[in-house]
Amino acid sequence: MASGKSQLSNRVRVSRLNNVEKREESTSGFDEDFILELSDSIRESLDRGEIGPRWEEAMGFLAAAFRDEANKEPLMDLATIERGRLDRLVADITDPDKRPMDEPDRYARDVRLAERLEWRWRSRFRERYFSIQSSRYLKLPKTGRLKGVERDFEVNNPGEEWRIKGTTRFQAIDRDAAFKPGHWWLNLACAQRDGIVDNPRETPTVGRFGGDTLPLLTGEEFEDPVLKDTTTYIRNGGLADMHVSLITKVGTVMRVLRGHNLNSPFAPRYGVRYDGLYKLAQYGQRFYEKMKTDRMFLILERVKTQPPIEDFEMVPRPSQIDDWGLYSQYAEEQVKKRLGDKGFLN
Incomplete structure (x- = not known):
């Protein structure tokens, strides 16, 4: 032997x-x-x-x-x-x-x-x-998944509480080589750091290397009962939440990111995941007088010439979930440092 x-x-x-x-x-x-x-x-x-x-x-x-x-x-x-x-x-x-x-x-x-x-x-x-876990924790904001990103205490919207540090230097990378379906981040600021979006907010955007990207971090999404690879996305809120700019993007193929706070059968368990290319087939928006709220709905058709979403539904994988746990711990510590224990509990 x-x-x-x-x-x-x-x-x-x-x-x-x-x-x-x-x-x-x-x-x-x-x-x-x-x-x-x-x-x-x-x-x-x-x-x-x-x-x-x-x-x-x-x-x-x-x-x-x-x-x-x-x-x-x-x-x-x-x-x-x-x-x-x-x-x-x-x-x-x-x-x-x-x-x-x-x-x-x-x-x-x-x-x-x-x-x-x-x-x-x-x-x-x-x-x-x-001390291996402690080592991973210390590396997270320095060389790990949170590198170049910091907490933004002026924002409380889910998934938008982080921003790129002012000193972060962006690498010149090939967009097509860098972003494959299943690519995963802790939050939208990390996705901005890598160039797939141009800001850490849940809004349609053009990435640093071109191409439309649509982050779906909140709201609801449903599978079409008849049409395969077709979904309907619904978002309630004020007029500013209705992504009115998408009216001019109907028919456009764009990258779709999904976050764990999205109510969808395709949402990742944690974090933000790039789920591939979708065509924006329809945009609609309506104001509901009784509820005093606007509602937007989008119909998205998945581009067929790419791997099926089932190929990466397991993302985040166990090692990424490990990092999510460290990230959650780090986020809590950042709040405690800024606001103290009482502020954290409130």
């Missing part, structure tokens, strides 16, 4: 125990994007009460990592564990509340492997292992 040292070579990408390929780019020696994808896949499956199709692949990777721990200088470093969410993966595997409904014969053995690997990591890294 090959040793853990050979299977976790610092010049390979680990995918399966017997399927490795050379890799030069990663300073840690591992394809961290691959590891994160594998970790997210298993954690998603456990959340559904099953082991999923990549279980054997993941356990092969963890077995190789465990064998490597017997070496004098193990190759797995703490940075790879942190970025690949391997600490969260082994914690989920050993969590009795996440046991699959139909346990395979090997499951108890695999749980034991995860427990032993977790113990090895705790013994080797000691307090640094227990």
Whole structure:
């Protein structure tokens, strides 16, 4: 049997125990994007009460990592564990509340492997292992998903409480390469930072690299019972909330962002997600005298030459949900610093 040292070579990408390929780019020696994808896949499956199709692949990777721990200088470093969410993966595997409904014969053995690997990591890294979440929290506003964004205490609208810092420098990126359906942000200010919208408000906008974008953060959206890939969006409010400029955009294809406060079967669980291209097929607006409110309705038709929305409905994925938890904690701390505990409770 090959040793853990050979299977976790610092010049390979680990995918399966017997399927490795050379890799030069990663300073840690591992394809961290691959590891994160594998970790997210298993954690998603456990959340559904099953082991999923990549279980054997993941356990092969963890077995190789465990064998490597017997070496004098193990190759797995703490940075790879942190970025690949391997600490969260082994914690989920050993969590009795996440046991699959139909346990395979090997499951108890695999749980034991995860427990032993977790113990090895705790013994080797000691307090640094227990501080991984604190490390992620500290990095969130500096190099993480909140980089270049700060709280705007002058705004209270859901999803609009953040803004880009005045010192933020925008990167020149290719719009088409940067924004694929399923792209996810913590809030609309983060989306503005990356250039898909030009302000952090729930209003039709043109991104920094061109193209119309329609954020749907609040309101209601319904699937058409007859027409596939067609939805009706409804928004109540004052005249300023009616997006009157969309009258001139009927027939236009635009990018649609959905937020978690949107009442829609397609809304993400948390944050803001780019859901692809839609054609604005119809715009309507009416004032209701009895309710003293305006109502806007839009009919949106999803462009068919793109992946179905089912392909990324799982977004945000477990690692992104981890970041959402840190973001919520950070947001609370920002309010407490500004307003104090009494202001936060009010």
